[in-house]
Structures are given as structure tokens and as C-alpha cells.
Amino acid sequence: MFKAILYKEWLKIRxxxxxSILAVLGFLVYIGLNxxxxxxxxxxxxxxxxxxxxKVLYYSILKYIPVFIAIILAVVQFVPEMVKxxxxxxxxxxxxxxxxxxxxxxxxxxxxxxxxxxxxxxxTIIGSIYFPVELTASSLVSVLPWLLAGFAxxxxxxxxxxxxxxKYRVLFVLFLTPFIQSLFLEQGYYEYKYSIVFFFLISxxxxxxxxxxxxxxxxxxxK
Amino acid sequence: MENVxxxxxxxxxxxxxxxYKDLNFSVQKGKIFGILGKNGMGKTTTINILMGFLRPTGxxxxxxxxxxxxxxxxxxxKIGLLFEGHVCYEFMTVAQIEKFYSQFFPNWRKDLYFxxxxxxxxxxxxxxxxxxxxxxxxxxxxxxxxxxxxLMILDDYSMGLDAGYRMLFIDYxxxxxxxxxxxxxxxxxxIQDLEQIIDDAIIMGRQKIILQMPIxxxxxxxxxxxxxxxxxxxxxxxxxxxxxxxxxxxxxxVYSFKSEKDVKNYMSNKSVSIQxxxxxxxxxxxxxxxxxxxx
Numbered sequence: 001m002f003k004a005i006l007y008k009e010w011l012k013i014r015x016x017x018x019x020s021i022l023a024v025l026g027f028l029v030y031i032g033l034n035x036x037x038x039x040x041x042x043x044x045x046x047x048x049x050x051x052x053x054x055k056v057l058y059y060s061i062l063k064y065i066p067v068f069i070a071i072i073l074a075v076v077q078f079v080p081e082m083v084k085x086x087x088x089x090x091x092x093x094x095x096x097x098x099x100x101x102x103x104x105x106x107x108x109x110x111x112x113x114x115x116x117x118x119x120x121x122x123x124t125i126i127g128s129i130y131f132p133v134e135l136t137a138s139s140l141v142s143v144l145p146w147l148l149a150g151f152a153x154x155x156x157x158x159x160x161x162x163x164x165x166x167k168y169r170v171l172f173v174l175f176l177t178p179f180i181q182s183l184f185l186e187q188g189y190y191e192y193k194y195s196i197v198f199f200f201l202i203s204x205x206x207x208x209x210x211x212x213x214x215x216x217x218x219x220x221x222x223k
Numbered sequence: 224m225e226n227v228x229x230x231x232x233x234x235x236x237x238x239x240x241x242x243y244k245d246l247n248f249s250v251q252k253g254k255i256f257g258i259l260g261k262n263g264m265g266k267t268t269t270i271n272i273l274m275g276f277l278r279p280t281g282x283x284x285x286x287x288x289x290x291x292x293x294x295x296x297x298x299x300x301k302i303g304l305l306f307e308g309h310v311c312y313e314f315m316t317v318a319q320i321e322k323f324y325s326q327f328f329p330n331w332r333k334d335l336y337f338x339x340x341x342x343x344x345x346x347x348x349x350x351x352x353x354x355x356x357x358x359x360x361x362x363x364x365x366x367x368x369x370x371x372x373x374l375m376i377l378d379d380y381s382m383g384l385d386a387g388y389r390m391l392f393i394d395y396x397x398x399x400x401x402x403x404x405x406x407x408x409x410x411x412x413x414i415q416d417l418e419q420i421i422d423d424a425i426i427m428g429r430q431k432i433i434l435q436m437p438i439x440x441x442x443x444x445x446x447x448x449x450x451x452x453x454x455x456x457x458x459x460x461x462x463x464x465x466x467x468x469x470x471x472x473x474x475x476x477v478y479s480f481k482s483e484k485d486v487k488n489y490m491s492n493k494s495v496s497i498q499x500x501x502x503x504x505x506x507x508x509x510x511x512x513x514x515x516x517x518x
Contacts (some may be wrong), residue, residue: 001326001327004326004327007319007322008315011315011319012314080312080313080314084306084310085310086311088276088306088310089306089310091275092274092275092302092304093299093327094299094300094327095327
């Protein structure tokens with residue numbers, strides 16, 4: 001049954017999965033070419049001043065990419081369930097509805113994890129070509145909040161799409177978006193070095209959000 | 224005989240708006256049961272409660288022995304649901320949707336599904352969203368039949384179907400249900416079609432059940448009498464004799480469960496001269512309108 005749910009989700013999200021991987025690879029290639037151009041057009045000292053002392057993150061173009069992909073993914077995955085109240089088909093399957101919801105969201109988060117790994121690997125490769133290890137390591141730490149924002153945005157969007165009540169949809173947005181915004185406050189490298197664990201722990205709580213709209217859908221919000 | 228569905232003192236309201244109160248009905252195993260009622264009488268509410276997507280505000284509703292809003296997954300496997308509008312995963316193709324559902328049901332009857340699909344003349348890679356409403360209805364029916372459920376709950380199967388597809392749907396349904404001794408709980412806004420399908424029915428009125436009986440018994444015992452009067456008859460009360468009545472100028476129609484003789488006697492007691500008293504036969508749709516009224 002797990003395989004069946006995986007199959008259904010794959011049919012819904014396959015183009016987003018493919019498109020987002022290609023897009024992320026494209027951005028990484030762009031960043032790599034951009035950094036090479038800086039080194040070729042400028043003295044190394046100026047490059048250092050630009051990227052390190054002026055705190056211009058050479059990968060800043062990636063900042064909102066995980067969030068963007070996460071929102072599209074959640075919409076593509078859950079809007080078809082809500083149109084014509086198709087969630088009733090899923091909830092009537094001889095399978096625990098809680099497990100179904102968790103599997104569906106794990107599949108979505110699995111893709112965001114894949115995108116995150118590709119981004120981290122790409123930045124590691126680019127960093128190892130052009131920068132010292134310290135700067136590469138700091139770039140990976142600096143990008144973690146953006147990736148975390150991707151997971152949180154995915155779960156928030158899923159909950160907003162799935163909830164049958166506009167009141168709860170608004171509440172989800174009001175309470176959860178400030179947390180996501182707080183993951184974009186950095187001004188340079190390493191700024192979330194100590195707080196990222198704290199943000200990660202809060203993000204884990206987002207994992208159960210999807211159960212609330214799921215419960216309301218199952219137990220009597222149909223009119 | 225074993226009851227597959229049993230609702231006891233079923234009550235539901237949306238906020239302060241009471242839909243119905245203390246409904247009691249049961250559906251026996253192997254029967255095709257229809258729920259008839261005009262718009263807004265609570266048919267969809269009842270269907271949603273039986274499907275487990277709505278928790279009633281009062282009373283209990285048992286489906287295959289379990290509370291309908293708390294069905295175990297293995298019980299859900301024994302219930303086939305057809306949603307209004309033949310809702311299905313339209314982003315899938317004919318073959319993909321079969322592959323998906325077949326993994327959930329141990330007694331999956333692939334032959335029934337593809338037998339029905341083959342009749343449509345569509346290829347297996349045909350996307351369901353590109354199908355007509357009629358074709359989609361066959362896909363939805365095929366999936367339920369392949370599931371091999373004990374109970375089928377069909378919510379307005381006729382919605383959006385032309386006469387041909389309605390007939391096709393009914394033909395397949397009757398054949399499958401009779402051959403496999405299935406229980407069906409169904410509703411449709413085309414009451415005429417239900418006459419040839421259903422064994423028992425409940426007719427819902429405002430906040431209550433007006434009638435529950437086998438459909439043949441209803442059609443055999445419910446009469447439509449016409450007559451004319453000189454002048455004007457005072458408004459008739461609804462009572463044991465007059466289930467409903469209507470008039471156009473001095474022509475009257477009375478609907479009643481009583482015999483012609485009883486109704487004639489009843490009218491003669493109204494001290495009016497009655498002419499041309501006669502009975503006309505009714506089909507289910509006429510009888511339904513006769514009982515519930517046109518408005």
C-alpha cells in the first residue's frame with residue numbers, strides 16, 4: 001500500500017521533481033560560472049574583499065529557491081486532493097489516514113531533501129574549486145536556514161491547502177510565516193551557526209501540522 | 224435478515240440549522256436501497272454520514288456493524304463509494320488508476336474493470352481528465368466493481384450523464400449486484416431510473432422520513448385520484464386519507480394510500496358534488512412528487 005501511495009504522489013509531482021532538479025542544477029552552474037568570471041575579471045584581493053569583507057554571498061541567488069520549490073510542490077501535491085474533495089478517495093482507502101498523510105508529506109519532504117543535498121553538494125564543489133575550506137564550510141552553514149525554510153514552507157503550504165476552514169488557513173499563515181521569515185535574516189556568513197539547531201528543532205514541530213487539517217477533513221468538515 | 228446499515232435516532236444539524244431529527248432506518252443485506260428526497264432534505268448529509276465523512280450531531284449510524292464515522296481500514300475495504308460527479312483521480316490514466324487501486328484490495332477483479340473499459344473503446348493510456356462525464360462514470364463504476372465490496376454507496380450516480388450512459392450504468396450495476404448478491408445504498412435525482420433498480424426506499428421530507436417501504440409496495444398502495452367539483456372545495460387537511468392534494472381551477476388531484484371507495488366517501492363527507500372521479504396510474508417519479516408535493 002505504501003508503494004501505491006508513492007506511485008500516486010509520483011504521478012502528481014514528477015514534473016515538479018524533474019523541473020526543480022534541472023532548475024537547481026542550472027542555478028548551480030550559473031553560480032559557478034559567475035564566481036569564475038569574478039576571479040577572471042578581478043584581482044584575487046578584490047574578489048576576497050567583495051565576497052568576504054563586504055559580505056556579498058556568492059550564492060545568494062539560491063536564497064528563496066528551496067521555499068519556491070517547496071510551495072509549488074505542496075500545491076501540486078495537495079490541490080488535486082482538494083479539488084472536487086478528492087481527499088475522500090484517499091481517506092476511504094483501507095489504510096490508516098494518518099499514515100497516508102504522513103507518507104504523502106514524507107514524499108514531498110523527501111524531494112526537498114534531495115534538492116537540499118544537490119544544493120549542498122553543488123556549493124561544496126564550487127567552494128572547493130575557488131575558495132578555502134573555511135569559506136566553503138561557512139557557505140554551507142549559511143545556506144542551511146534557507147533549506148530549513150524550504151521544509152517549513154512545504155509543511156505550512158500543505159496545511160493551508162488541506163485545511164477545509166479559511167479561519168485555520170489564515171491562522172496557519174499568521175503563526176507560521178514569521179518563523180519562516182526569521183530564517184532569512186542573515187547578513188553574512190556563519191550567522192546561524194549557533195541558532196540553527198534551535199531552528200531545526202522548531203521545524204520538527206511543523207511535521208505534525210498536517211495532521212490537524214487531516215483530522216478536520218476526516219471527521220466532519222464535509223457539508 | 225442481517226442489516227448492513229442501521230441508523231438509530233440519527234440527527235444532524237449545521238450550526239442552528241436542523242437538517243433532520245431522529246431518523247431510523249436500516250438496510251438489509253442483498254437489497255438495493257434508495258434514498259429519495261427533494262433538494263435540501265438531507266440526502267447528501269445522510270450519504271456523507273454513511274460514507275464516514277460527517278459525524279452526526281446525534282444518534283448512531285452503523286455500517287457493517289461499525290460506527291460510520293469511525294470505520295476501520297479493513298471495513299472500508301468492504302465498502303465501495305461512488306461520489307457525486309464520479310470523482311476519481313483524474314490526473315491518472317485508465318491503466319494507472321487500476322494499478323493504484325489494485326494494491327489496496329485483496330479480491331481485486333481486474334477483469335471486471337477492464338471489461339467495462341473495453342466497452343468504452345478508449346485506450347488504457349487515456350487520461351481520465353480528458354474523458355467525458357459518461358466515460359468517467361464507467362471508470363468509477365468499474366473501479367468499485369473490481370474492488371468487490373459487500374456494500375456500495377452511490378451518491379447521485381446519474382449526475383451529468385446522458386440517457387445512454389445512465390442506461391449503461393444501470394445495466395452494469397443491476398447485473399453485477401444481482402449476480403454477486405451485493406447491498407447498495409443509492410440516490411439519484413433521476414427518480415424514474417430508480418424504479419427499475421431499487422427494492423426498498425425511504426422518502427425524506429423536511430427534517431424527517433415521510434415513508435419507508437419496499438418500492439413495489441409503495442407503488443401498489445399509493446394512488447392518484449382525479450375529480451372535478453362544482454364551485455370550490457375548501458382546503459383539504461393532510462390526514463390518514465389525504466397524503467397530498469393539488470388543484471387547478473375546479474379540477475382536483477388527491478394522493479392517498481386509501482382505496483377509491485374510501486376516498487370517495489371522504490369527499491362526499493365534505494358536502495360537495497364530485498364529478499368524473501377516476502384513478503390514474505403512477506410511475507415512481509409521479510408517486511414521489513404526489514407524496515412530497517411539487518414545491
